[in-house]
Amino acid sequence: MDTPHPRRWWALGALAVALLAFGLDVTILNVALPTLAVDLRASTSDLQWFANAYTLVLAAGLLPAGLLGDKFGPKRLLIGGLVVFGVASVACAYAGTAELLIAARALLGVGGALMVPLSMSVLNTLFPGPERSRAIAVWSAALAIGIPLGPVVGGWLLDNFWWGSVFLINVPLVVAGVVALSVLLPALPGRGELRMDWPGIGLSSAGLVALTYGLVEAGESGWSSASAVVPMAVGVVLLAGFGLWLRRSRHPLVNLALFRSAGFAWGAVLATLASFALMGAMFVLPQFFQAVGGADALGTGLRLLPIVGGLLVGVQIADRIRPLLGAKHVVAAGFVLMAAGLVLGTGTQAGDGYGFVAIWVSVIGLGLGFSLPPAMDVAMGALSPESGGVGSGLLQSMRQVGGTLGVAIMGTVLSAGYRATVDVTGLAPRAAEAVRDSAASGAGVAEATGAPDLLASVRESFVHGMSGTLWVCAGFAVAGFVLTVLFVPQRPEDVSEAESEHDYVAR
DSSP states (O other): OOSOOTTHHHHHHHHHHHHHHHHHHHHHHHHHHHHHHHHSOOOHHHHHHHHHHHHHHHHHHHHHHHHHHHHHOHHHHHHHHHHHHHHHHHHHHTOOSHHHHHHHHHHHHHHHHHHHHHHHHHHHHHSOHHHHHHHHHHHHHHHHHHHHHHHHHHHHHHHHSOTTHHHHTHHHHHHHHHHHHHHHSOOOOOOTTOOOOHHHHHHHHHHHHHHHHHHHHHHHHOTTSHHHHHHHHHHHHHHHHHHHHHHHOSSOSSOGGGGGOHHHHHHHHHHHHHHHHHHHHHHHHHHIIIIITOOOHHHHHHHHHHHHHHHHHHHHHHHHHHHHHOHHHHHHHHHHHHHHHHHHHTTOOTTOOHHHHHHHHHHHHHHHHHHHHHHHHHHHTTSOGGGHHHHHHHHHHHHHHHHHHHHHHHHHHHHHHHHHHOOOTTOOHHHHHHHHHOHHHHHHHHHHHTOHHHHHHHHHHHHHHHHHHHHHHHHHHHHHHHHHHHHOOSSOHHHHHHHHHHHHHHO
16 A cells, blocks of 8 residues: 555544454453352353353464455454454353353454454554554554453443343444444455465464463463363474474465564564563452452452553653654663563552552553553564564464463462462361462451451462562563563664665655
């Protein structure tokens, strides 16, 4: 596309509306789980699969969805993904059994797998290099803002309506997105001659599903459990086989030459590290607000808003200083800010008010605004418009695994720190095990038995475990800073090439 499309910013607004539904769904389900357990008579395994069915299908579908977008053009598939997401949301709302809800959640994952990579590949086509960074910032903010809004909106809906309303909230957003994209998004051409790499699709999808499932199980059951180790090992073997297949295939699903580009390789790695930190923080903070602060779902969502507020401010500042400093320095500054916020958070005490927490949470959000969109922009700058779908799918697959890994590692560190320090002296064996199981259970036992000393121990032990998780996150942020300084190019490749051509013409 030689001339930028005149309605590209309006099209981006339509994408943002559509992606808000996706972002909401990431966290809104968590609010409804206690109600679903009662109304659908769902077991603990059922509750886990309400989340896992969606996550695993999403992981499996990202790369194939990107290839389909490159082959047939992204507009129809993107709108189709939105329609699937809307239909699946209605199916979730009216599912009468746990099995039907699991199936509907899997269908929801199909819609999400089409929406995320194709919406990002559209940005690479519609927006020239210098504009793309701002477009990706808007895209990232649209996804991120739904995460804290999920508990806020879900809590209000559950207080006023039945549990199905937490899924039906997606429908008006989907309808608005379909109508707006149909009108505003140009019909971008595909490459009909592309061949489907069925072995590559099978190996990558199965490998990502197995690895993601193993990571989820590691967070639930521990890293040494067979239910975690076996699928992770299978996933690694399948993905290694996928890599070998790509070397010999005449029409590979992913062009390995992408990884010879420093921009794509390191931009993708750093975006994955930033996603690791984001999902790790989003895993720990809700539990902190509920177990230590006593907040309900609505209050938890409101307390998470500073991380998105910091991200939105960071995006604006980064967009203004990036032309002067370049992507490398902005991303490096973002990881420094993230590390600073995380280290500041390690000083949190059980008796601290929300004000102190809001400060360091905002600093983390600010760092994410500096680092995540520019890192993704550097990666996208290495992609041609013709391969934007698969490249975006690969980038999102890496972020998905990074976020899942973040939750698994943070869950392990948090649990170990909490269990090591919580005082269960004098409790009956069953009560002691419940207290050690989680801070939420421990607080419930303390309140049921009227034991203020136990409640204080639970809260202090949770904060101790949270401090350990924040130190781990800070370590990854420091690694991100080092990798940025050593390997990330100053600007995305397409922007640097355009500047070089401009200088040549000027001479």
